[in-house]
Amino acid sequence: MTTTSTARGARDVLMMFATEGEPTxxxxxxxxxxxxxxxxxxxxxxxxxxxxxxxxxxPADASTKATVASAWARFQAGTRSDVERAPVRSAxxxxxxxxxxxxxxxxxxxxxxxxxxxxxxxxxxxxxxxARFPRAFSxxxxxxxxxxxxxxxxxxxxxxxxPRGMMAKSDGKPEAGAxxxxxxxxxxxxxxxxxxxxxxxMARAERGSD
Amino acid sequence: xxxxxxxxxxxGELYVRTASVDAAIDRAAGLDLDAVIREAxxxxxxxxxxxxxxxxxHLVRSTRLDNSDDxxxxxxxxxxxxxxxxxxxxxxxxxxxxxxxxxxxxxxxxVDLLVEDxxxxxxxxxxxxxxxxxxxxxLRIDVLRASGRLAAKEDHVEDMHDQEGQPLPALAKQLRxxxxxxxxxxxxxxxxxxxxxxxxxxxxxxxxxVTLVLKGHPIEGDDAExxxxxxxxxxxxxxxxxxxAYEKLRRELGEGR
Numbered sequence: 001m002t003t004t005s006t007a008r009g010a011r012d013v014l015m016m017f018a019t020e021g022e023p024t025x026x027x028x029x030x031x032x033x034x035x036x037x038x039x040x041x042x043x044x045x046x047x048x049x050x051x052x053x054x055x056x057x058x059p060a061d062a063s064t065k066a067t068v069a070s071a072w073a074r075f076q077a078g079t080r081s082d083v084e085r086a087p088v089r090s091a092x093x094x095x096x097x098x099x100x101x102x103x104x105x106x107x108x109x110x111x112x113x114x115x116x117x118x119x120x121x122x123x124x125x126x127x128x129x130x131a132r133f134p135r136a137f138s139x140x141x142x143x144x145x146x147x148x149x150x151x152x153x154x155x156x157x158x159x160x161x162x163p164r165g166m167m168a169k170s171d172g173k174p175e176a177g178a179x180x181x182x183x184x185x186x187x188x189x190x191x192x193x194x195x196x197x198x199x200x201x202m203a204r205a206e207r208g209s210d
Numbered sequence: 211x212x213x214x215x216x217x218x219x220x221x222g223e224l225y226v227r228t229a230s231v232d233a234a235i236d237r238a239a240g241l242d243l244d245a246v247i248r249e250a251x252x253x254x255x256x257x258x259x260x261x262x263x264x265x266x267x268h269l270v271r272s273t274r275l276d277n278s279d280d281x282x283x284x285x286x287x288x289x290x291x292x293x294x295x296x297x298x299x300x301x302x303x304x305x306x307x308x309x310x311x312x313x314x315x316x317x318x319x320x321v322d323l324l325v326e327d328x329x330x331x332x333x334x335x336x337x338x339x340x341x342x343x344x345x346x347x348x349l350r351i352d353v354l355r356a357s358g359r360l361a362a363k364e365d366h367v368e369d370m371h372d373q374e375g376q377p378l379p380a381l382a383k384q385l386r387x388x389x390x391x392x393x394x395x396x397x398x399x400x401x402x403x404x405x406x407x408x409x410x411x412x413x414x415x416x417x418x419x420v421t422l423v424l425k426g427h428p429i430e431g432d433d434a435e436x437x438x439x440x441x442x443x444x445x446x447x448x449x450x451x452x453x454x455a456y457e458k459l460r461r462e463l464g465e466g467r
Binding site for chain 2: 010024
């Protein structure tokens with residue numbers, strides 16, 4: 001064993017002492033001899049291992065609840081994928097292109113675009129992948145809402161506004177970024193066959209012209 | 211059988227969970243979510259159906275494979291609630307640090323391990339599936355070490371009022387005798403718990419010295435890691451601490467002991 005410990009090495013020594021056996025005088029003495037720089041820490045740990053089992057768990061209170069809430073936020077921030085994280089920063093500067101269409105104005109806008117409100121909600125919440133979304137339909141939306149077409153396309157690239165678990169596929173496998181492909185969104189938004197065909201044709205025409 | 215842990219000891223052997231934890235994990239695998247959550251909420255060690263924290267942690271880690279955000283979120287909250295409360299019990303008010311701040315810091319380090327495990331499954335949490343409470347204590351002490359707070363704690367020297375007190379071996383004998391309760395097994399167990407809790411309430415320096423005496427550490431000797439050496443103080447300081455502690459324990463647990 002070493003006589004000096006790196007930060008991670010020190011933690012590992014403490015973890016090994018904690019989990020590989022009982023805190024007997026013999027073990028503590030052996031560890032303290034091998035890691036004299038950790039003598040105080042090992043001693044404190046040996047004492048904790050004796051006393052901890054007799055310690056009742058205190059009831060939850062405001063401070064423990066705050067710790068749990070903070071832990072959850074930390075976990076969420078740490079596990080968000082790079083794909084999700086990157087657009088968060090740029091999306092902060094994007095205006096909500098549908099901001100002027102609340103209440104009854106929203107289904108009226110959908111009707112003018114010849115889609116269902118559900119399809120439009122998926123656009124608004126960033127639930128449709130931007131990759132195969134037809135620029136022609138983005139242009140129609142841009143004209144209706146009064147924004148540049150590039151802004152409409154950029155807003156499609158935002159992370160989805162709902163938790164990932166709500167967008168799990170039916171086979172239970174994870175779905176990266178909780179977004180639907182354009183074709184999936186068309187098929188699952190209550191559109192009539194004619195409406196679906198129109199949108200899919202727009203996409204096909206653009207792929208054909210690539 | 212649940213999947214084995216992957217962390218290896220320096221000898222090359224794999225770390226293993228206790229048989230009771232393996233059995234609890236197997237049992238939980240056959241339950242629906244509501245039942246698992248109900249059982250995970252039983253956190254009193256003495257209560258029937260108590261779910262060991264090692265099992266709870268395993269269930270949290272295994273949600274990575276089942277794509278159930280709801281299951282994960284509920285188990286995560288229960289696990290972190292236990293961690294937060296455990297830290298509240300072990301990190302008491304101190305003049306050397308803000309206990310709230312330290313509790314949060316330790317909880318953050320634990321969450322970082324969960325994040326690491328979720329992003330790239332590894333063996334960093336395996337220690338916790340072996341002995342959760344001891345691993346959490348090790349993490350807490352490592353945070354104290356890394357921040358220099360433990361050094362500040364040990365460097366604090368109490369006012370000894372120039373008392374010499376009784377010789378060390380006599381004091382150690384008294385303390386060890388004190389812990390030998392008479393009576394039936396259940397009574398002994400009860401007294402032992404009462405004694406450990408009373409020791410836990412002592413000031414830090416006394417708590418460490420008394421616990422080491424009870425565990426049978428050598429009091430004196432040139433070569434051995436004596437209690438004084440382990441604590442980094444003189445034999446005289448240890449004698450003073452033991453004497454003060456013994457008086458307090460006698461007062462608290464009964465003069466007749």
